[in-house]
Amino acid sequence: MTESIRKKNKARHTPTLTILACEADGNSLRFISTHATKPSLFDATAFAEGRTLPERAHAWDKGGHSGRPRLTAALMPHIRSRYGAAPQKTLIHLISAMRAWWRLFDKYTDIKPVEDIEDIDEFVHGALALKEGFTHGTSIFLVVLNDARKTRKQHPLDIRLPRPSPQHTSLPDQKHINAIAIALTRKIREMFLMWKQADEIIAEMSGWHIASSGWTPGHWHGAFNERHAHCAYRQACTELGNPVVRRDQYVAWLGLQNTENYNNPFVAGFPAAVSGLYPNRKQSAHFLYLFLCKTGWNLQTALDIDVDDYWRPHPTNKSFAIIYAVKDRANGEYQRAASEVKPKLSAYNLLVAVIARTEPLREQLKTELNQLERLKEDNPDAANEETHLKINELKRCIKSPWLHVITKESSPISALNNRVVYESEQRLSTLIFEINTQRNKDDQIDSSIKIGDFRDAYISAQYRRSNYSWIVAHLAAGHKNIQSLVHYLRKRQWKAHGERTMYGFTKALWDEIRATNAVDPAILHALVQRGEVTEEQRKRWAAHKDRTRVGTGCKDFKNPPKSLAPEHMPGEGCRIQRCSLCPNAVIFEDSMDALARRLAQLHTIKENIPLPSWYGSSWPNETESTERILYENWDAASVDSRISHWKKQVASAIQTLLAMEGEYAA
Numbered sequence: 001m002t003e004s005i006r007k008k009n010k011a012r013h014t015p016t017l018t019i020l021a022c023e024a025d026g027n028s029l030r031f032i033s034t035h036a037t038k039p040s041l042f043d044a045t046a047f048a049e050g051r052t053l054p055e056r057a058h059a060w061d062k063g064g065h066s067g068r069p070r071l072t073a074a075l076m077p078h079i080r081s082r083y084g085a086a087p088q089k090t091l092i093h094l095i096s097a098m099r100a101w102w103r104l105f106d107k108y109t110d111i112k113p114v115e116d117i118e119d120i121d122e123f124v125h126g127a128l129a130l131k132e133g134f135t136h137g138t139s140i141f142l143v144v145l146n147d148a149r150k151t152r153k154q155h156p157l158d159i160r161l162p163r164p165s166p167q168h169t170s171l172p173d174q175k176h177i178n179a180i181a182i183a184l185t186r187k188i189r190e191m192f193l194m195w196k197q198a199d200e201i202i203a204e205m206s207g208w209h210i211a212s213s214g215w216t217p218g219h220w221h222g223a224f225n226e227r228h229a230h231c232a233y234r235q236a237c238t239e240l241g242n243p244v245v246r247r248d249q250y251v252a253w254l255g256l257q258n259t260e261n262y263n264n265p266f267v268a269g270f271p272a273a274v275s276g277l278y279p280n281r282k283q284s285a286h287f288l289y290l291f292l293c294k295t296g297w298n299l300q301t302a303l304d305i306d307v308d309d310y311w312r313p314h315p316t317n318k319s320f321a322i323i324y325a326v327k328d329r330a331n332g333e334y335q336r337a338a339s340e341v342k343p344k345l346s347a348y349n350l351l352v353a354v355i356a357r358t359e360p361l362r363e364q365l366k367t368e369l370n371q372l373e374r375l376k377e378d379n380p381d382a383a384n385e386e387t388h389l390k391i392n393e394l395k396r397c398i399k400s401p402w403l404h405v406i407t408k409e410s411s412p413i414s415a416l417n418n419r420v421v422y423e424s425e426q427r428l429s430t431l432i433f434e435i436n437t438q439r440n441k442d443d444q445i446d447s448s449i450k451i452g453d454f455r456d457a458y459i460s461a462q463y464r465r466s467n468y469s470w471i472v473a474h475l476a477a478g479h480k481n482i483q484s485l486v487h488y489l490r491k492r493q494w495k496a497h498g499e500r501t502m503y504g505f506t507k508a509l510w511d512e513i514r515a516t517n518a519v520d521p522a523i524l525h526a527l528v529q530r531g532e533v534t535e536e537q538r539k540r541w542a543a544h545k546d547r548t549r550v551g552t553g554c555k556d557f558k559n560p561p562k563s564l565a566p567e568h569m570p571g572e573g574c575r576i577q578r579c580s581l582c583p584n585a586v587i588f589e590d591s592m593d594a595l596a597r598r599l600a601q602l603h604t605i606k607e608n609i610p611l612p613s614w615y616g617s618s619w620p621n622e623t624e625s626t627e628r629i630l631y632e633n634w635d636a637a638s639v640d641s642r643i644s645h646w647k648k649q650v651a652s653a654i655q656t657l658l659a660m661e662g663e664y665a666a
Contacts, residue, residue, distance in 0.1 A: 028076060032388050033086050037304070037328070039392045040088035041385065042079065047098055048072040065102035070116045078147035087328065089300075089418065097138040104132060117148050126159040136163040174464075176445040177293065177457040183435050184290040185345055191283055192344075195357065198276025201230045210235060229269025230276055237277075243360035244278060244405045244412050274407055278358060284404035284416055285427050287354050292451065294347040295337040296458030296476055299451050301325050303416060306399045307355050307362070311348060314338060316615050321348040327478075335478045351401050358403035361413045369394040463489065465561070466583065550626075551594025552579040553586030560584065580625040581618070592634045593642055599626045600646035 029044040050067035083090060104125070105114040112124050129138070139161050146156040210232045215224060236245050236253045245253070247270055254266055274280070279287065292302055305325045314320035324336045339348035372391050397403060400415035429447050436444045459477050466472035473489065474482045548554055560574040564582055568574070579585040580595070602623045606614050614620065630639045 029072065030385065031080055031084065032385065032392075033084055033088075033091060035085055035087045038087035038089070038396070039388075040086075040091050041389055042083070042091045042095070044072050044076060044079070044098075047102060051099075063103065065099060065106050068102065068105070068115055071114065071119075074117050074148050075144050078144050078151070082144060082147060093137070094140050094144075097141040100134065100138050101129075101141050104128060104134075107132075117145060117152070118154070120145065120157065122157045122159060126157070129159065129161060134161050136161045171460055172446065172449050172453045172457055174457060174461055176449070177454065179435055179439070179445060180432065180449070181290065181293040183431060184286055184293065187283075187286050188290055188345060188350070191279065191286075192353070194276055198230050198273075201227050201276075202234060205231050224265040224269075226269045226272050229266070229273045232266070233270065233273035234277070243364050244274070244407070246407045246409075246412050270407075274405060278361060278403075278405045279354065281404045281406055281414070281416070281420070282427055284354075284402050285420075286431075287350060288402055288416060289428065289431075289451070289454070290345070291347055291350050292454040293458070294339070294350075295323070296455050296462075297325070297335055297337065297478075298455050300418070301327050301335045303400070303402065303418070304328065305351070305401050307401050308399065310351060310401070323348055323351065333480055337478075354403075355401045358401075361403045361405070362398055365394050365398050365413060369398065459485075460489070547594075548574075548577045548579050548585075549594070550577065550579045550598045551588070551591040553588065554579070554582075555584040555586060557584075578618075578622055580629055581622050587629060587633065592630065592639065595626055595630055596639060596642035597646040597649075599623065599630065600643050600650055602626065603643075603647065604650050 029048055030041065032041050033039050046067075047065075048067050048069040050065065052064040079094070083094060086094075108125075108128050111128075112119065112121055114120055114125075139159075142157060142159055149156055205227060208228070208231055210228070213228075232254075233245075233250065236250050237243055240249065240253060250270060251257070251267060256264070256267065275283075288299075288302060291297075292299065295302070302325070304327075305323075310325060311321050311323050314322055319341055320338045321341050322336055323339050324334045327333050327335050337347060340346045341348060343349065369391065372387060372394070376387060376391070396417070397413065397415040400417075402416035404414060404416070405412050406414055428449065428451060432445050432447050432449060436447075439445065455477075459473055462476035463469070463473040470482060470485065474485050477485055479485055554574065557573050558571060560568055560576055561582060561584070562568070564578060565574060565576045568576075576582075580598070602619055605619060606623075
């Protein structure tokens with residue numbers, strides 16, 4: 001039978017046997033995995049004793065189930081062996097699959113009851129699983145089950161569950177994603193302004209202290225305002241030796257009772273004081289959303305950013321930085337993104353700002369971690385399961401850039417993780433609702449947009465801007481192989497686009513044959529892209545009119561790409577005309593000579609400027625692109641001959657080098 005975890009273990013070693021010494025009270029139904037970065041508790045108690053549906057269960061919770069102690073006990077050694085070093089996500093997947101099978105056994109107990117591994121029947125339960133719509137995702141349970149059966153010298157069960165068939169899903173409207181990004185940008189700017197104003201208040205009121213003010217918190221003082229609240233809160237943090245204090249701690253520090261009226265000015269300014277110092281969970285989520293919009297990363301990769309190792313300078317362009325993080329599911333491959341250094345809200349500067357602001361929180365967590373590790377070393381027997389989990393959580397939070405404060409919880413410092421994804425998407429829905437209140441009723445943003453849609457939209461936007469280049473989309477996605485890109489481009493919009501383009505191509509092809517008894521590739525390309533080519537345009541192209549400096553036609557002469565012409569004035573013709581870099585270029589059969597001339601010019605430029613300036617410019621890209629066009633479309637000997645001819649012309653000053661706008665060197 002197929003291995004259900006083949007995809008996750010592809011090109012990896014099988015997790016080693018892991019027996020932990022941190023079991024709670026010797027309970028063999030619980031263990032903590034030893035994954036290097038995402039260890040997690042696995043608790044099978046509910047499978048042995050039964051589980052009831054919680055009163056406030058999530059919508060995705062399918063319900064409780066009865067207990068099967070013998071079956072659970074038989075599976076546990078093999079769960080330990082196979083998944084003892086697994087990350088949290090894999091263990092959650094296993095628990096979900098086991099719950100599904102336990103509910104199946106309960107539902108059909110009158111047909112064939114299940115108490116031990118021998119009771120599970122290949123034909124009966126296999127057929128029932130198919131009837132209930134089980135898919136390959138629940139096969140992770142069958143892997144462990146067959147491990148247990150092998151130990152008892154029983155044949156493996158050959159229950160084959162179908163993989164979900166690929167579906168063409170809809171892509172969110174790019175305008176709506178842009179609207180969300182604009183709203184997030186506004187919220188981040190407001191947050192930065194709030195921090196700046198709070199810091200300025202502290203600097204201006206450096207001589208004020210609540211202890212020397214003569215004010216008694218127990219008596220209301222109208223003069224005590226938000227400015228004093230900022231100072232008082234930071235004074236409380238300093239005196240209590242903690243970068244953040246909870247509301248109850250702050251109230252106690254003031255000498256008040258926690259039940260006193262929150263309208264008391266000394267207490268009412270507490271939320272503003274905290275927000276002026278650190279991000280809360282909602283604000284941290286907004287940081288994360290905007291980062292995802294700007295990079296196109298998936299959620300887990302962004303959550304896995306390590307603050308001690310997340311960027312390096314761009315190798316050739318100092319105005320960019322390379323951001324990176326490890327993709328665990330891709331066998332430790334790196335996800336990278338080039339981000340501008342100058343814009344305040346670039347992806348790079350978002351990380352720099354939030355990491356710098358939360359550094360005091362990180363130092364506090366390091367102190368707590370050191371205390372726990374010393375306790376563990378001094379008294380290993382006292383280091384119970386809870387201690388191990390706390391140490392793992394502290395290590396995770398210390399590495400995370402997404403630290404925030406939650407002043408109503410016992411541990412006020414936390415970091416975004418997978419457990420709050422559901423809650424984060426609720427916040428995204430709330431944000432969309434806020435945006436929709438200011439939009440036209442006929443142009444409302446779909447409230448079902450999810451965090452993963454940011455990545456889909458980013459990849460699709462790069463795909464569209466590159467004139468539907470799979471290579472560019474592949475680079476934007478950061479995939480190791482281009483086959484992984486298929487999932488992101490399996491959208492209804494792209495399917496419809498492909499069908500329209502194919503229909504347009506075949507129609508244009510036969511129309512050209514009927515009209516001219518010949519097919520010019522340049523004309524055919526223009527027909528597919530533009531829909532029509534007038535007879536006047538054909539004559540002008542044939543007469544070498546409406547050609548650019550490098551001998552090509554242009555699909556949209558007055559709208560060059562912003563990446564090539566950042567200073568283009570709307571309504572004017574293109575002044576860049578570096579057509580080998582432009583998706584609007586139309587290559588003709590007689591374009592070779594002008595392209596060879598441009599390549600000769602580029603070779604001459606390279607010979608006459610410092611190499612750092614050459615490699616810091618966009619000339620190497622233009623050279624490579626021009627060479628590719630020439631050698632893919634014309635005979636190499638003819639191309640070399642024309643390049644040699646034009647080099648001689650340039651050297652003899654007969655042909656003058658043109659300095660084209662947009663040739664930006666380092």
